[in-house]
Amino acid sequence: MYKKIEKACFTILGGGIMGVALDLFLVPADLAAGGVGGLSTVLRHVTGIGVGVWILIINLPIFGLGLLHFDKKFLLYSLLGTLSLSLSTQFFSFLQPLTQDMLLASVFGGALMGVGLSCALRRGGTTGGTDIVALILKKKFPHFSVGQFFLLIDGVIITIAGIVFRRGEVLLYSAIALYITGRVVDVILEGVDFAKVVYIVSGQPDEVSKEIYARMQRGVTGFLAKSKYTGKEQQVLMCVIRKYELERLKKTVYGVDKQAFVVISDAKEVLGNGFKI
16 A cells, blocks of 8 residues: 555656646747647647646547556546646746746756656656557557657657747757756666666575565575586576666675675566566
């Protein structure tokens, strides 16, 4: 129950931060940095209806499609993020923009959007919108990555913005904001979504693996290997952990065996229990 509440709170917080980013930086500068927020910025310019209202309207058919492809739990958190983004964008619309400079707006607006999006994604939440569309397209066209679909969707939205606003700099600065958002998300989530594979050669494999599980609740796989130098067979332990768990793992291993040999490498994506499924 605690994890569910935590996930909900971070999803709401993330949507709120993104709403502030739109109101303080992106919308006043006519920057449509991809996603439903960017498309809503364009529609606001055309219709005069608030960005927050458009975010909700656009997401309704998207959630309808989502019901056909995803479980209700995933969509519930997505709806929570969408409502947070929509309501916060409307609520904070009275705020005065912090800058009229399009470059500053794209940099700081994009960065703040990245912080908000990371808050939601960090606990497995989402703010809906193009996230759902990209995942649906991934199911239909598995040979393409989710990232490629994001690039396609956001590219179309930014192009539409450039045409509607009839200003080439809108397209260019929107692209900058979108790039910065992606970079900030990568930096913040690298210690969460990216993982480390740790190989441990120890004279006490059973003791090390038991200590890792007891202290970190991480599983350990052991397999036989043969040293080409000594000809001796021994177990090599393999453990996959989050990046932020690395120091704790090293302390755990060397607390049992100070002579252990440890090799650490990056794992770009991990699927399964304790990670993404």
